[in-house]
Amino acid sequence: MFYREAGDFKTSYRDDGQTFPIRLDRWGYYAVLAVAFLVVPFVIDSYWANAVLVPFLIYAIAAIGLNILTGYAGQVSLGTGGFMAVGAYAVYKLMTAFPGVPIVIHIVLAGAITAVVGMLFGLPSLRIKGFYLAVATLAAQFFLVWLFNKVPWFYNYSASGQINAPERTILGWAVTGPATSASAKYLVCLVFAVVLAWVARNLTRGSVGRKWMAIRDMDIAAEIIGVNPLTAKLSAFAVSSFFVGIAGALLFAVYLGAAEASEAFGINKSFLILFMVIIGGLGSIFGSFAGAAFLVLLPVLLKNVLVAQFGWPTDLAAHIELMIVGALIVFFLIVEPHGLARLWALTKEKLRLWPFPH
């Protein structure tokens, strides 16, 4: 009734193949983009930027990256935290070595460096699959974090091994460093998130994405029909790591401003992003955003409700928060093992027929 597609005719293949074929969806998408770009930057304050929206966008980028590798290409990875660290340390080395170059270029370059590192650690995927590959990527996680702790060159020989993001500007607006305004932080992350999500969507529905999915569904069959597993798997690792590297660079430079490898990019981060992908939905761009929203926004929301609203002690609230988030994860995975994205798709199906289901 409310959500209908009657009268929404397609007269060309191009129309039929678009990302949002239903008019209502398309309008919703444009409306969200318009609000995100035209309204939010003017009303955002530093709490909303630093505690809610910036982490959400950055984790969404990382989740899209892992989703390409795990959801689309079927290669399980536990090295996401390590690859984020590569992005963070790459952008740090670049921004301190070449202060004159615009920071956006550094962030993209950091992504490219991470892509190379990701391909390197993706090589074992040509021989091993499943749990064994997960263990190989786990090795990448531990090796990379150890490397950034061990070699002082990566942190410019600072006494404590911390890296600090100096101030860098875009068109005169500070986007890294302490003087960054909330809206600048938010806009930088938003632009990266939107552009990368758009790239990911178009990669995954094109021939590259179809090759990934063929490898995921059955690699031998894919090889027989002419998909080269070497290029398909390595390109999945490269693109995925590129996204994850950009997320790591933004996490360090824009969001945190200071980081150390073992604390900010430990194994917990790898699991967090893997959970985002699983809860959001494997093989879905929307799912990456939904998963990131679930795991970033829900704890903040629960904390605000339990502590500020109900006045509970902070430790009790922190424990209850873990329990609620954990219970919700179990609940969602029982109700819909394919994640929030599938739940959303089912809701839309139901809404199309409502109130007259078959």
Added chain:
Amino acid sequence: MKLKLATVALGAVMAAAPAMADLVVPNLSYRTGPYGANGTQYADGFNDYFTLLNERDGGIGGEKVRTPECETAYNTEKGVECYEATKGDGALVYNPLSTGITYQLIPKVSVDQKVLYTPGYGRTSAKNGKVFEWIFNAPANYWDGASVAIKYLLDQNGGDLNGKKIALVYHNSAYGKEPIRTLQDLSAKHGFTLTELPVDPPGQEQKSQWLQIRRDKPDYVIMWGWGVMNQAAIQEAANIRFPMENFIGVWWSGSEVDVLPVGAAAHGYKSLTFNGVGTDYPLYDDMQKYVVEPGKASQGGQFVGSSLYSRGMYAAVVIAEAIRKAQELAGTAQITAPQLRDGFEALDITPERLAEIGLPDFGPEIKMSCDNHGGSGMARLQQWDAEAKKWSLITEFTAPDQEVLDPLIVEDSEAYAKEAGISPRC
């Protein structure tokens, strides 16, 4: 769904914002996670002292002190969230009890003009007030601690450490790495060899490090640990029968929760400290009367007098004294954060003043100025008595070797000033 969540969250935040009033000292604490056992005692002491001031004196200068608590779990991202959540509320000073969070906050507080007070942790070179305008780390910092520990060992060896082997077991993070540079310089000066043994956080797993210690047989082990790492290290030391009296922890590795699980084997373990322990101070009579007995103590007052409780309380004492000083200077009770910074810079806690508060000989004398944000750096040693289950102080307050430390502080803070584009003040 994103929008829906956002609206709900917005409603929650708006409804939650309390009215502006009082002196606000947010307590970024952690009572959960691998460091929760330690963090919770510190937070209790911090809260209770302000409760005592509110109950007994009606606050400071007639203004009540509010300590809104926020759980960070020792996690930098949650720390940032807590800082952003509390800073708009008229917050004056932050004490996050985490070196990692401190590094995040140093640039932020400098822009937002809030005071960051990091007693005994954080960035050591913040002692240089010329560069770090808003950061204070009196009474002592990590490099002071390292130097005092070596001085103690010098005393034990008749002033000569030549040819001795000292191992440093450290939390492999910004916190644990802090003393390395000082210890390296001190080893060059005094001729001992230094072995560095990193332990990856959180640090339950230290078998290989202690195997190496058993093989190398160092004369002394110094530890920079925190949370669950401390008890694991003391347990491992007991397992390899390393003599406990040759094992010295920094002040963060010297609380009851660290040694009690090891039982009798921990007897004789030493640690640095810059505050007294136990309840044998006159202040605790008032604490009992105004806070614990009426049931107003944080978590029911179960840790009153413990080592970390005392340290949290000591941090609150210094902040309260700085607020008092700032009120005096500004001539108003309702001070702002910049006025509090002036109060910190003019702070002078003499032994007489400490006795007046009811804590005689509890901490070293603290005298700060525009260029010295770190006080004297004096610390002392305490030793664990496993039978009596209590710490006893074994040395007087000892001054660190400023001859080694000062050039290091100047070097590190100037590097930061250059990186961050700060021109020195004072």
